Every structure is written in structure tokens, then in C-alpha cells.
Amino acid sequence: MIYDVIIVGKGPAGLSAALYTVRANLKTLVIGKNSSELLKAHKIENYFGFTEAISGSELLKAGELQAKRLGADIAEEEVLGVNQSEDFEVITTEKSYTGKTVLLATGQPQKKLNLEGLKELEGIGVSYCTTCDGFFYRNLKVGVLGHKDFAAHEAEELKPFTSNITIYTNGRELEYSGDYSSLHEKFNIVDKTILKLEGKDYLERIHFSDGTAENLDGIFIANDSASSADFARKLGVITEGASITVDKDQKTNITGLFAAGDCTGGFKQVSTAVGQGAMAARKIIELVREKNARTEAK
Incomplete structure (x- = not known):
């Protein structure tokens, strides 16, 4: 129809x-x-x-x-x-x-994300549009920040460009309407609370509240619902x-x-x-x- x-x-x-x-x-x-x-x-x-x-x-x-x-x-x-x-x-x-x-x-x-480094790195590693910017992260390590179906959808949108994709739930429980096991097979899932994003001229790493950190080339914000x-x-x-x-x-x-x-x-x-x-x-x-x-x- x-x-x-x-x-x-x-x-x-x-x-x-x-x-x-x-x-x-x-x-x-x-x-x-x-x-x-x-x-x-x-x-x-x-x-x-x-x-x-x-x-x-x-x-x-x-x-x-x-x-x-x-x-x-x-x-x-x-x-x-x-x-x-x-x-x-x-x-x-x-x-x-x-x-x-x-x-x-x-x-x-x-809902506004109160995350250190987010505003400063917008456009140089932080993006809000996988369709617009996914191409720039071919074969690189990228993340999607979010804990609902919207985040999973954005991760799927990035698959033509890279296989190294992590969904960061920022300490929230993942709320996904599809098959959880399938989602975990396709993407890395990190449920740690994010402390800050770091980078000078571009995003370089993501820091967590437990004191750990990961290098990261780019992160797409898909917080809550679209x-x-x-x-x-x-x-x-x-x-x-x-x-x-x-x-x-x-x-x-x-x-x-x-x-x-x-x-x-x-x-x-x-x-x-x-x-x-x-x-x-x-x-x-x-x-x-x-x-x-x-x-x-x-």
C-alpha cells in the first residue's frame, strides 16, 4: 500500500x-x-x-x-x-x-547529553548522521552512542563502510526490540558509563568512569529515539x-x-x-x- x-x-x-x-x-x-x-x-x-x-x-x-x-x-x-x-x-x-x-x-x-568533549569534537569525530558521514570512516573503528532501537539501526547503516562497530550504551540497559543474540554477533556492545571524549584536532579516544579508555576514530550520536x-x-x-x-x-x-x-x-x-x-x-x-x-x- x-x-x-x-x-x-x-x-x-x-x-x-x-x-x-x-x-x-x-x-x-x-x-x-x-x-x-x-x-x-x-x-x-x-x-x-x-x-x-x-x-x-x-x-x-x-x-x-x-x-x-x-x-x-x-x-x-x-x-x-x-x-x-x-x-x-x-x-x-x-x-x-x-x-x-x-x-x-x-x-x-x-534530552541533552552532558558529556565532556562532545561539543568540542562535533564535526571532527562526533557526528549525528550516519548517511552524511559514514563514508569518511571506511575501515576505521567507529562507535554509536545510544541504548535503543535507533542506535542499532544506525549501527546497521554503518556496516557498508566498516566492520569495526561498537554500540556504547553509556551505562544504560540495552532496549532492543529485535534478536539480542544476533545484535551481539554483528556489533561489539559496551555498557560502561562514558566519562568523556578526548581529542585535540579530532576524536582520538573514549574514556569510561571505571578508569579505562579505548581509541576511537569516530562516534555517531543516536541517543534515545530519533x-x-x-x-x-x-x-x-x-x-x-x-x-x-x-x-x-x-x-x-x-x-x-x-x-x-x-x-x-x-x-x-x-x-x-x-x-x-x-x-x-x-x-x-x-x-x-x-x-x-x-x-x-x-
Whole structure:
């Protein structure tokens, strides 16, 4: 099945967009885990239409039920990557989906790695994009920092370039949905807590809290789950820090790829996210209808 639009993220921006695309008779899939920052909001009193305060979780639940009622497909799966050929391929922990267009709406990553040497070595041994930088580490010793499926996925992405790959969980228990024994056969797994990264002109070694150290040529950060910015970088989308650059119609520099909500930066409010989702949906509807018309004319 090819979806007209795949929306990555079940927050207010993604669900708002789905309400418009599904009512425009576009086959719509919304994918995401229940990890929106809105879930932490105990009371919301500045969103239009409520005489009494509502919690973030209640608002999200109502939005998801509304999207389902109108006909959207909802998949509670973790998205690991987004690829593009003729259409877009969205890869999750469970399977992969194909869509004519994609809307990124996962918000911004909130967890920051407080690791000595990380910031200083970004771009000279520390990378956030295996697709962008894996080529530079051919036949070298590289690491992936993370403890979830996203880290395992990034390690797989590095296999065409080198066989010397280590997943560093930074003292966290590995949370992997696949076959653990197979993962250990393919990669080295180090569960020690990382103390710091060291290097003068480039990354040279990684130090652990137990006093040991390892030489290392490069390390790719895949901490926790992938964000919209992670997907964007791999596709060659213009970003500024952790924010995706979009135009007034929520379009990125790649045709068919849109972004809305906190992942684009700006005023982080429910009303802003909902409005951006609606704007993105309007342009997605126009683009899909144009594509379908060209296909029918052939």
C-alpha cells in the first residue's frame, strides 16, 4: 500500500494535519509513540474552545480519536528512519511504509547529553548522521552512542563502510526490540558509563568512569529515539541546530517533505503547532492531487 501522506509524530501538529488530509480523501497514516511533551502538561488554560482547563494527555487522546473517527490510520511504532527514492519510505521498529509525501512532526529532542568533549569534537569525530558521514570512516573503528532501537539501526547503516562497530550504551540497559543474540554477533556492545571524549584536532579516544579508555576514530550520536531533525539531516534537509528550516507553507527544501510543530523552532505552543499542521496539510493536499492528476494523464 502507498499512502498519500505519512505523518511522523502524534502530537498536536501531526494530528491537526491528519484531520485535514483525511477529510480531503487522502490516505493518511500517523506514526509515533506516545512521547509528546504535551503529555507532561497537567493543565492547559490558553487553548481556544475550553471553558475549563484540560490536561495535555486528554487533549492528545481526543485528537487521536478524532483522527481515527475520520479515517486516519494510526500506528504506535517508533520511527527509525526516513528514506527517499520515487516515494518516501518510513522505517519503524515493526515494518516499513511507503508514502507520496511525509510530514515530520515529532517535536524537538529534549534530552541533552552532558558529556565532556562532545561539543568540542562535533564535526571532527562526533557526528549525528550516519548517511552524511559514514563514508569518511571506511575501515576505521567507529562507535554509536545510544541504548535503543535507533542506535542499532544506525549501527546497521554503518556496516557498508566498516566492520569495526561498537554500540556504547553509556551505562544504560540495552532496549532492543529485535534478536539480542544476533545484535551481539554483528556489533561489539559496551555498557560502561562514558566519562568523556578526548581529542585535540579530532576524536582520538573514549574514556569510561571505571578508569579505562579505548581509541576511537569516530562516534555517531543516536541517543534515545530519533527526532525529526535526525530524519531531516539524513535526507539533506536544511536545518539550524535542532530545528528544521521551512518556508511559510511548512515546506522543506525537499519536494514532498514537510515539517510542522516544535521541530521547526519558534513559539512552542499548542495553538502554533495546530496551525502549522493545518497549513502543511493544505499544501500536502495540493501536491498529492497534482501528482495524482499527472499519473492519471499518462
